[in-house]
Amino acid sequence: MPLVSVEGLSIRYGANTVLLHVDMVIEPGEIVTIVGPNGSGKTSLLRAVIGATKPVAGRVVQKPGLKIGYVPQKLHIDPTLPITVERFMRLTNQVSRQRCVDALDSAGVPDLLKRQMSQLSGGQFQRVLLARALINQPDILLLDEATQGLDQRGSAAFYQQIETVRRETGCAILMISHELHVVMSASDRVICLNGHVCCEGSPAVVASAPEYRALFGTGTGGALALYQHHHDHHHDHGENPKEAAE
Ligand SMILES: Nc1ncnc2c1ncn2[C@@H]1O[C@H](COP(=O)(O)OP(=O)(O)OP(=O)(O)O)[C@@H](O)[C@H]1O
Numbered sequence: 185m186p187l188v189s190v191e192g193l194s195i196r197y198g199a200n201t202v203l204l205h206v207d208m209v210i211e212p213g214e215i216v217t218i219v220g221p222n223g224s225g226k227t228s229l230l231r232a233v234i235g236a237t238k239p240v241a242g243r244v245v246q247k248p249g250l251k252i253g254y255v256p257q258k259l260h261i262d263p264t265l266p267i268t269v270e271r272f273m274r275l276t277n278q279v280s281r282q283r284c285v286d287a288l289d290s291a292g293v294p295d296l297l298k299r300q301m302s303q304l305s306g307g308q309f310q311r312v313l314l315a316r317a318l319i320n321q322p323d324i325l326l327l328d329e330a331t332q333g334l335d336q337r338g339s340a341a342f343y344q345q346i347e348t349v350r351r352e353t354g355c356a357i358l359m360i361s362h363e364l365h366v367v368m369s370a371s372d373r374v375i376c377l378n379g380h381v382c383c384e385g386s387p388a389v390v391a392s393a394p395e396y397r398a399l400f401g402t403g404t405g406g407a408l409a410l411y412q413h414h415h416d417h418h419h420d421h422g423e424n425p426k427e428a429a430e
Contacts, residue, residue, distance in 0.1 A: 217361050
C-alpha cells in the first residue's frame with residue numbers, strides 16, 4: 185500500500201482555484217520532488233497531505249498509522265527569546281534527550297544540543313528543523329523549500345543529508361524545491377505542478393518535457409533556468425476545469 189495517495193484533489197481559496205484534479209502517489213522509501221512556479225500550489229498540496237488544508241474535491245488517503253515529519257518553509261523564532269536547541273526540539277515532542285541527540289546526529293549536526301537557537305547559522309537552523317522532523321522516526325518526511333536562504337553549497341550539503349537520511353532510515357521524502365539542478369541526482373521522481381500536474385517522471389524526463397520547459401525555460405537543459413518563468417499557456421481553472429487540466 186502506498187504511504188500517501190492523493191486522488192482528484194482540488195483546493196480553492198475563495199474564488200481562487202489553486203489546485204485542480206491533482207493525483208499523486210508516494211511509495212515507501214522514494215524521494216519525490218515537487219517543482220513549479222511561485223503560487224502554483226506546491227505548499228497547498230503539502231498542507232493537504234498533512235490534513236491542514238481541506239480540499240473542495242478529491243481526497244488524501246494516508247496509510248493507517250502513518251508517521252509524518254514536516255519541515256515548514258519558514259519558522260520565525262523571536263531572537264530575544266532564550267531557547268536551547270534541546271528545549272526547542274522537545275517543545276512538541278515528549279522524547280528523551282537521547283532521541284534528540286540521535287535526531288541531531290541523523291541531521292548531520294550532532295553537537296548543537298546546548299546551543300541557543302538564536303545563535304545558529306541559517307544552515308544549522310534548517311538542520312535543527314530537519315532533526316525535529318526526524319525525532320519520531322517518520323515514515324515520510326515533507327520538506328517545504330527547506331533550503332530557502334542557504335547558498336548553493338549549503339543547499340547541496342542539505343540535500344546530500346536528505347539522501348543519507350533516506351539511506352539510513354528508509355523513510356520516503358516528499359519535498360518542494362526551486363533548485364531542480366541541485367536536487368536532481370537525489371530525486372527518484374519529479375512532479376512539475378502548476379495548478380495541475382503539468383508533467384512528472386524521472387528528473388531527466390521532466391527536465392526535457394515541453395511542459396516543464398514552457399515553465400522554466402530551456403537554458404542548460406531546462407535544469408538551471410529555474411527562476412525564468414516563460415509561462416506561455418493560460419490557466420482558467422474557474423471556468424472550464426477540463427480544458428484547464430490539459
Ligand atoms: N490561506 C490562504 N488563503 C488564501 N489564498 C491562499 C492561501 N494560501 C495560499 N493561497 C494562495 O494560493 C496560491 C497557491 O499558494 P501556495 O503557497 O500553495 O503556492 P506555492 O507554489 O507553494 O508558492 P511559492 O513557491 O511562492 O511558495 C497563491 O496564489 C496563494 O496566494
